[in-house]
Structure formats: C-alpha cells, structure tokens
Amino acid sequence: MDIAFLSDTMLQLLRGAPLTLELAATSVGLGFVLALALALALQSGPAAVGWPIRAYVATFRGTPLLVQIFLIYYGLGQFRQTLQALDLWGFFRQPYWCAILALTLNTAAYGAEIIRGGLQSVPHGQVEAARACGMPPWTLYRLVVLPIALRQALPSYGNEIILMIKGTSLTSIVTLLEITGVAQQIISQTYRAVEVFACAGAIYLSMNYVVAQALATLEHRLSPHLRTPNIEDAVAIEGGLH
Amino acid sequence: MFDLIGFGPEGWGPALLWAAAMTFALSVAGFLTGAALGAIAAFARLRGARVARGAAFAYSVLFRGVPDLLTIYLLYFGGSVALTTAGHWLGARGFVGLPRFATGTVALGIISGAYQAEVYRGAFLAIHRGEIEAARAFGMSGPTLLRMVVVPQILRYAIPGLGNVWQLVLKDSALVSVIGLVELMREAQVGAGSTREPFIFFCAAAVLYLIIAAASGALFRKAESHARRGFRTA
Numbered sequence: 001m002d003i004a005f006l007s008d009t010m011l012q013l014l015r016g017a018p019l020t021l022e023l024a025a026t027s028v029g030l031g032f033v034l035a036l037a038l039a040l041a042l043q044s045g046p047a048a049v050g051w052p053i054r055a056y057v058a059t060f061r062g063t064p065l066l067v068q069i070f071l072i073y074y075g076l077g078q079f080r081q082t083l084q085a086l087d088l089w090g091f092f093r094q095p096y097w098c099a100i101l102a103l104t105l106n107t108a109a110y111g112a113e114i115i116r117g118g119l120q121s122v123p124h125g126q127v128e129a130a131r132a133c134g135m136p137p138w139t140l141y142r143l144v145v146l147p148i149a150l151r152q153a154l155p156s157y158g159n160e161i162i163l164m165i166k167g168t169s170l171t172s173i174v175t176l177l178e179i180t181g182v183a184q185q186i187i188s189q190t191y192r193a194v195e196v197f198a199c200a201g202a203i204y205l206s207m208n209y210v211v212a213q214a215l216a217t218l219e220h221r222l223s224p225h226l227r228t229p230n231i232e233d234a235v236a237i238e239g240g241l242h
Numbered sequence: 243m244f245d246l247i248g249f250g251p252e253g254w255g256p257a258l259l260w261a262a263a264m265t266f267a268l269s270v271a272g273f274l275t276g277a278a279l280g281a282i283a284a285f286a287r288l289r290g291a292r293v294a295r296g297a298a299f300a301y302s303v304l305f306r307g308v309p310d311l312l313t314i315y316l317l318y319f320g321g322s323v324a325l326t327t328a329g330h331w332l333g334a335r336g337f338v339g340l341p342r343f344a345t346g347t348v349a350l351g352i353i354s355g356a357y358q359a360e361v362y363r364g365a366f367l368a369i370h371r372g373e374i375e376a377a378r379a380f381g382m383s384g385p386t387l388l389r390m391v392v393v394p395q396i397l398r399y400a401i402p403g404l405g406n407v408w409q410l411v412l413k414d415s416a417l418v419s420v421i422g423l424v425e426l427m428r429e430a431q432v433g434a435g436s437t438r439e440p441f442i443f444f445c446a447a448a449v450l451y452l453i454i455a456a457a458s459g460a461l462f463r464k465a466e467s468h469a470r471r472g473f474r475t476a
Contacts, residue, residue, distance in 0.1 A: 062451065063452060065413070066417060067427060067430075068448075071440075071445065075440045079441070162306075166309040166310065169311045170309075180312060183312075187319075193315070193319030193323060197315050205304065205308055208307040
C-alpha cells in the first residue's frame with residue numbers, strides 16, 4: 001500500500017470537505033424551516049393549501065435527486081431569456097445555487113412528511129389540557145405541540161440529515177468541487193480510482209458517524225422521561241426530601 | 243415541444259419508455275440481489291459467530307454511511323481496473339469496462355442489502371418468542387419452522403420497510419446512469435443533449451419515475467394488506 005499517496009490524497013480530499021458540509025448544512029437548515037412551515041400549513045391551514053403541498057411532497061419524494069438537480073440546473077437554464085428578464089439568471093446560472101435549491105426542496109419534502117408524523121403523534125389530551133389552561137394558539141404551539149412533535153420526529157429527521165450529507169455527492173455531477181468532485185479531479189490526474197474513492201468514502205463515513213453520535217446524544221438529552229430511572233438518583237432525592 | 247417526447251417520427255417516446263423498462267428491470271434485479279444479501283447479513287447479525295456478526299454490522303454501517311454514488315463508482319472503476327489488469331496478463335490491450343447492467347445490479351444490491359438487513363432483523367425481532375416455542379412444542383424442526391412460522395411473519399412485519407427500500411432502490415437506479423448504462427436518466431440526458439431541450443426531457447423522466455413509484459407503491463400496499471389479513475388493526 002502506498003501510504004504517501006493515500007495521505008496526500010486524503011489531504012487534497014479534505015479541501016472539498018468544507019463545501020460538502022456547507023451544502024449539507026445550508027440545505028438542511030433552509031429545508032427544515034420550509035418543512036416546518038409546510039407541515040404546519042398541512043396540519044392547520046385551509047384545505048386549499050393542502051393539495052398543492054401534497055403534490056409537491058409526492059413529486060420530490062417520488063423522483064430521484066439527480067433528476068431534480070438536472071431539471072433545475074440544465075432544465076431551467078433553457079429559459080435563460082425569461083430568467084434574465086426576471087433578474088433571476090444570476091442565481092440559476094451558478095451550479096452552487098442550483099444545487100442548494102435542489103437539495104433544499106428535496107429535503108424539505110421528506111422533512112415535511114417527518115414533521116407531519118411528529119405533529120400527529122402529539123396526544124390530544126395535552127392540547128386539550130393546554131387549552132383548558134387558557135393558552136393562546138401561538139403559546140400552545142411553542143410550549144406544548146412543537147417540543148413534543150419535534151422530539152418525536154428527531155430520529156427520522158436524523159436519518160434524513162445523513163441522507164442529505166450523502167446526497168451532496170451528487171452535486172459533483174454539476175461540476176461542484178466538494179469531496180466527490182475533488183476525488184474525480186484527482187482520479188483524472190492519477191488514474192487510481194479505487195484508492196481515491198476509498199479515501200473519499202472514509203471521509204463521508206466519519207462525517208456521518210460524528211453526526212449520528214451528536215444526534216444520539218441530543219435524543220438522549222431530550223428524552224429523560226423515557227429512560228429507566230437511576231436508583232441512586234432516586235435515593236438521593238428521597239434523602240433530600242426527608 | 244411535446245412532439246419531442248411523443249410517438250411521432252421525431253418523438254423520443256418509445257426510447258424513453260424502453261429506458262423506463264430498463265430502469266424497472268435494473269431496480270428489480272438490484273432489489274432482489276439486496277434481498278439475498280440483506281437476508282444473509284440479518285441472519286449473521288442474529289445467529290452468526292462473533293466474526294460473522296461483526297462483518298455484518300460493518301457491512302450495514304459502511305454502505306449506509308457512504309454515498310451511493312461513491313459505491314457505484316468504486317465498484318465500476320475498481321472492477322474495471324481489476325479486469326483490465328487481468329486482461330493485460332491475457333494479452334488484451336486498453337481499458338476493459340465491466341458489463342454495466344451487472345455492475346449496476348451488484349451496486350444496487352450491495353447498497354439496498356445494507357438497508358434490507360436492518361428491515362429483516364427488525365422483523366425477526368418482532369416475532370413473538372412464544373410462537374417459536376409453540377412450534378417447537380409441536381415438534382416442528384428447523385426448515386419447517388422457518389417455512390411455516392418465521393418467514394411468513396418476517397414478511398408481514400417487513401413489507402412496509404421493504405416498500406421504503408424499494409423506493410430508495412428505484413431512485414438510486416438513476417445514479418447508475420453515471421457508468422453509462424442507458425436507463426431512464428441516461429436516455430433523458432441523451433435526448434436533452436441532442437435536442438437542446440433539457441427541460442422537457444427531464445420532466446418526462448421525472449413523470450415516468452413518479453408513475454413507476456406510484457404503481458409499485460400501490461402493489462406494496464396490496465401485499466401489505468394481504469400479509470396482514472386475519473390480523474386486527476388498531
């Protein structure tokens with residue numbers, strides 16, 4: 001094994017890591033806001049907004065991400081004159097923004113479905129109890145519904161975040177130089193596909209490992225009520241009471 | 243504009259439909275390969291020796307954590323490099339590419355197998371232990387027990403999860419276009435390139451993917467209700 005080549009490749013590939021993380025963080029962040037808005041609109045909005053949202057969710061969940069990226073980057077590029085007239089060409093001309101848009105719309109569709117499931121899992125009794133206390137709707141959502149719903153949605157949302165980190169590799173096909181893009185660049189110079197792709201895979205794997213661990217910690221922190229109580233703590237509390 | 247994807251003399255309709263059939267065939271082949279790999283990995287996780295358990299765990303973590311695109315590239319280029327090297331020994335010259343459909347099938351099989359292993363493992367763990375004990379008490383032995391009690395129940399619990407994995411495979415099959423297999427995505431790219439009308443071609447591809455996904459989704463729901471017959475639902 002050629003250790004020098006591997007470590008050199010690793011260092012070069014890591015230069016693509018910031019872009020990978022940037023793409024994933026931006027699209028997951030924007031996608032979450034959009035997903036939350038869509039799920040709330042589905043839950044309590046008028047019936048007329050329901051079917052366009054459902055159509056959007058079904059379309060983006062039912063087609064490959066690659067098709068979505070190509071449709072936005074190459075497909076909309078065909079309407080250059082119109083986009084220029086609307087002053088949007090500066091946005092759609094750049095693969096970076098097209099990739100962000102495609103990834104955001106994709107993850108928002110999955111996210112909306114996940115959050116909708118979380119909202120449905122909120123026990124109705126809790127909502128009734130809060131109403132009986134006289135909570136106005138906004139406070140009810142902020143203090144009762146959303147914390148329970150988001151806690152419930154967290155494990156599925158974690159999977160979606162990891163899928164998104166993996167999904168950023170597709171943006172290399174529209175010329176972005178994130179980890180996979182850099183890997184292809186190195187391969188075109190060295191013709192050593194196996195080693196380079198294996199190194200890239202190792203970077204993605206460790207990224208996903210860190211994210212999965214962080215999510216597991218967050219989930220543990222947010223669910224003290226689901227853990228089996230620690231006997232020593234209980235004894236300590238009991239001792240304090242007497 | 244719509245003539246382009248129609249069935250007229252200039253239309254790409256037949257080519258796109260043929261490519262959609264290729265996408266479907268590739269996805270089915272990949273999914274079935276994944277079912278075999280997933281079942282083996284799940285069995286290894288549940289009943290295997292320590293080494294087999296570790297290997298199955300590593301397999302499912304590895305291929306769920308690495309981008310699917312990288313797995314496909316790695317298999318295609320890795321396999322081709324091996325084949326080219328072997329070809330040189332046998333006197334062949336130049337780059338020898340792997341057969342694309344087979345590579346795509348193996349890649350989708352390996353990726354979906356990692357996910358299917360988790361589905362089968364979860365389904366097996368959901369089977370009530372008492373049922374297996376009861377079957378043993380009746381004198382059922384290994385293969386009969388597996389055929390009459392374990393497998394039917396695993397399928398019942400696994401069908402919703404398998405439906406999700408199938409949708410994943412169907413969408414992942416678009417990535418096999420990067421190694422040059424002419425499936426739906428690739429055909430749409432070819433059409434877009436030669437007519438300079440990418441929008442209509444990628445829309446057509448999206449619609450065909452949606453149709454396949456919706457039709458197969460309905461099939462999975464039917465299978466689910468068939469497998470759940472006789473069970474009361476909440």
